[in-house]
Amino acid sequence: MPISRRFQLLEKREVNRETFVEPWPEAGLIVADSPADPQPSLRIEAGRVTELDGRPRAEFDILDTFIADHSLDLATAEIAMATPSIDIARKLVDINVPRAEILRLVAGCTAAKLVDIIRHMNVLEMMMGLGKMRARRTPANQAHVTNRREHPALLAADAAEAALRGFAEIETTVGVARYAPFNALAILIGSQTGRGGVLTQCAVEESLGLELAMKGLTTYAETLSVYGTEGTFVDGDDTPWSKAFLSAAYASRGVKIRFTSGTGSEALMGHAQGYSMLYLEARCLLVTRGAGSQGVQNGSISCIALPESLPGGVRAVLAENLLATMLGLEVASGNDALASHSDIRKAAKLMLQFIPGTDFITSGYSAMPRRENLFGGGNFDADDFDDYNVLQRDMQVDGGNRPISEQEALAIRTEAARAIQAVYAELGFPAITDAEVGAAVLAHGSEEMPIRDVVADLAAADKFLPSEQNILSVVRALQIRGFEKVAANLLEMGRQRVAGDYLQTSAIFDKNFKVQSAINDVNDYSGPGSGYRVSAERWQEMQNLPQVKSPRDFIADQIGEPCARLAELGPARTSTSREVIVAVGPAFGTALTRTINGLEHEEVLAAILTGVASQGLVARVVKVYRTSDCAAIGHIGAQLSGSGIAIGLQSRGTTIIHKRGLARLSNLELFPQSPSMTLETYQSIGVNAARYAMGMVTTPVPVQVDNWARLRLIVKTALLHRHETEQVQDQPPMEMRFDWEPDL
Amino acid sequence: MITPPIKYPLSESAAETLRASSGRLLSDVTAESARAGDISMADIQISADTLRKQAEVARLAGYPQQASNLIRAAELTAVPNAEVLRMYNTLRPGRATHAELMALADSLETNYHAPECAHLVREAAGVYQIRDLLQK
Incomplete structure (x- = not known):
């Protein structure tokens, strides 16, 4: 337990709830460059790989064999392996080297060679590389939609809102496996209500997943996990050949497939064999490519906390995303599982994928509260929607999301909940009541939902799965009940399945139901002005947050009837009497009548004069026209003051006590925090000014410091200052008459 | 024989000629036929022929392994x-x-x-x- 207050406090910081460990290569707890990692090598004899990364064919494990026979382009391998790794690293950041050239070269690289390229790159260079190598020109994002009670109306409503928020893919999963067909159905209906063309999946065991796809309830699958060592692969109950077969099986039913891998899984499953996480991930990616998957979900995914416990972990996770793009794979780049307790650490990590842009910046943004996420996390969730939208607006970076109004959200949630209610009724599933629909529209999480009869729901789901009912029954049900638009979108998903355009690399549908993939929307980045640029329309959408206000009426509260008690007499004279000058800004009491926190100018002036009078002195009010600057106003006042003491008062309330002889930017006391000022403060300022005028020992007026005030009020401050500055005129200070008597 | 190049996306370039695995024309899969209950799953299922076309698209775009996968998929239909x-x-x-x-x-x-x-x-x-x- 630390004894220093500071270290005690640091110990309690969120980031210190995490585990940080030293590397331990033997246990696989090392992100890159393990002593056991092989040196790159490739020997080809008679068109066949006979040695891979230092290992002869006789010693190949299943991954080596698969990679040697399926993943490498042997025609370019010799050139690729002979090219110094640093040259390939440099090509990655060279805007004059197009993506296609790098793809051709990397196609001949072994896993050890891939890792060797990364060795030369820092995070910024990798981000450059990722921006160029991402397959689809337009970045996008993916959402998770689940809830703990597996409530169909809430699933549909959340999926609809997620689709409206711009997510191009939505995935669900199950708490209880038997719910699978219903959950898949709910997000299918919800997503197609929110926006036609959103791809959906239900993450379940492979054969069940295939069954759902065959019923037309899902359009993609990213459950195909691969691992970097033979032991882990087999423990995952697959081989590269069974996975390759499964991907063909999915594709044969018109389902887009994406493999899943990520640093740390082998160490977590006890089979890292002393290799570094990144080397093993490079092997996974080569298997993914060799099996013919169009893409991969990687970036450590559910193991993220493991690389993050090690030095360089977040860099390695970026590296694996980059490696995937270099192999021509679509990348759904993690940022899904809970990665940190610290918001700073989470957001910083996100930037590595958010700024360059990936095919799916998160491979599962929790579109509901984290506690509802059955994928076991949700690094970013529904509570963070506005933060994410603000980041897009701040950086003019397209993160795949869009802000929506509450009104839009309620409308789409209502439609989706009613649509699934109608389908349940039409297909003979346990009824969804109007009360459930109503609750689903407004709920944040499933604890706000009425309890359903779980036994009845599960029995119905059991019956639905093997039945003849399928997506077409759902389309008809929607048509019969008048949900024509949703029905049309569902049917179009079916029709698109016939064309199979979305099986290609990085395919999604845009908001017009047009396919967008690495074939027809290929990333053509070649430096500034090329590649993906936020369009004028998209930029408008990204900046139009519902919470944005017009700044034009920001200062309406500060403008009122000009103060009747304050009249201008004539040019101010210099005096020799013992007095205090109160010099006000050019807008005071006229163009502006209240301070930033709403104090009437007349009352502020009265408070100051009361303070001065309490010390037996008289104050003279003058209005300064030549400047709106607080120090300058006070400085001019001090030149006029018989005592040399003046209070400078800007119309927004910022105040200074100035003294003749001091430099303009110097002062006796300064009160820059106008929002914290009260009438009592102004009275105390009057008291102190009088005491200075009498040459008395004076303690500065204590000021309240609100560090957030500037943040909260800076726009208003700027506009008030602008308004006052507009009143600046080339005329001398004017003597003011203030109709006021001291209340003594 | 010269085969014309395949234009991607097929949903646009071959909208009138695409057929489902049932052999039915995609242009015949409409809201009306769905309403009439006149569509089966095979009518919204991709055909082996179309998968082979997509394989060719992938191959020409520089994704040979993906092309092989789509060929295997064509076979599995x-x-x-x-x-x-x-x-x-x-x-x-x-x-x-x-x-x-x-x-x-x-x-x-x-x-x-x-x-x-x-x-x-x-x-x-x-x-x-x-x-x-x-x-x-």
Whole structure:
């Protein structure tokens, strides 16, 4: 337990709830460059790989064999392996080297060679590389939609809102496996209500997943996990050949497939064999490519906390995303599982994928509260929607999301909940009541939902799965009940399945139901002005947050009837009497009548004069026209003051006590925090000014410091200052008459 | 014979000629036919021919492994759902003997005219034998 207050406090910081460990290569707890990692090598004899990364064919494990026979382009391998790794690293950041050239070269690289390229790159260079190598020109994002009670109306409503928020893919999963067909159905209906063309999946065991796809309830699958060592692969109950077969099986039913891998899984499953996480991930990616998957979900995914416990972990996770793009794979780049307790650490990590842009910046943004996420996390969730939208607006970076109004959200949630209610009724599933629909529209999480009869729901789901009912029954049900638009979108998903355009690399549908993939929307980045640029329309959408206000009426509260008690007499004279000058800004009491926190100018002036009078002195009010600057106003006042003491008062309330002889930017006391000022403060300022005028020992007026005030009020401050500055005129200070008597 | 280049996306370039695995024209799959209950799953299922076209698109775009996968997918369109699931499970580690895997490959080739899938299975059988991944 630390004894220093500071270290005690640091110990309690969120980031210190995490585990940080030293590397331990033997246990696989090392992100890159393990002593056991092989040196790159490739020997080809008679068109066949006979040695891979230092290992002869006789010693190949299943991954080596698969990679040697399926993943490498042997025609370019010799050139690729002979090219110094640093040259390939440099090509990655060279805007004059197009993506296609790098793809051709990397196609001949072994896993050890891939890792060797990364060795030369820092995070910024990798981000450059990722921006160029991402397959689809337009970045996008993916959402998770689940809830703990597996409530169909809430699933549909959340999926609809997620689709409206711009997510191009939505995935669900199950708490209880038997719910699978219903959950898949709910997000299918919800997503197609929110926006036609959103791809959906239900993450379940492979054969069940295939069954759902065959019923037309899902359009993609990213459950195909691969691992970097033979032991882990087999423990995952697959081989590269069974996975390759499964991907063909999915594709044969018109389902887009994406493999899943990520640093740390082998160490977590006890089979890292002393290799570094990144080397093993490079092997996974080569298997993914060799099996013919169009893409991969990687970036450590559910193991993220493991690389993050090690030095360089977040860099390695970026590296694996980059490696995937270099192999021509679509990348759904993690940022899904809970990665940190610290918001700073989470957001910083996100930037590595958010700024360059990936095919799916998160491979599962929790579109509901984290506690509802059955994928076991949700690094970013529904509570963070506005933060994410603000980041897009701040950086003019397209993160795949869009802000929506509450009104839009309620409308789409209502439609989706009613649509699934109608389908349940039409297909003979346990009824969804109007009360459930109503609750689903407004709920944040499933604890706000009425309890359903779980036994009845599960029995119905059991019956639905093997039945003849399928997506077409759902389309008809929607048509019969008048949900024509949703029905049309569902049917179009079916029709698109016939064309199979979305099986290609990085395919999604845009908001017009047009396919967008690495074939027809290929990333053509070649430096500034090329590649993906936020369009004028998209930029408008990204900046139009519902919470944005017009700044034009920001200062309406500060403008009122000009103060009747304050009249201008004539040019101010210099005096020799013992007095205090109160010099006000050019807008005071006229163009502006209240301070930033709403104090009437007349009352502020009265408070100051009361303070001065309490010390037996008289104050003279003058209005300064030549400047709106607080120090300058006070400085001019001090030149006029018989005592040399003046209070400078800007119309927004910022105040200074100035003294003749001091430099303009110097002062006796300064009160820059106008929002914290009260009438009592102004009275105390009057008291102190009088005491200075009498040459008395004076303690500065204590000021309240609100560090957030500037943040909260800076726009208003700027506009008030602008308004006052507009009143600046080339005329001398004017003597003011203030109709006021001291209340003594 | 010169075959015309395939224009991607097929949903646009071949909107009038695309056929589902049932043989039905995609242009015939409409809201009206759905309402009439006149569509079956096979009418919204991709055909082997279209998968081969997509394979060609992938190959020409520089994704040869993906093209191979789509060719295998084209072959598997002939295999019934339950049978596909059974084949996948047979290929998982420790599920089948060498002879069973070879029989699966033969069946793929002779019953379903799926030579690429058969090749994949035979390859697996050889590797599984060496790496001790056959049924014990």
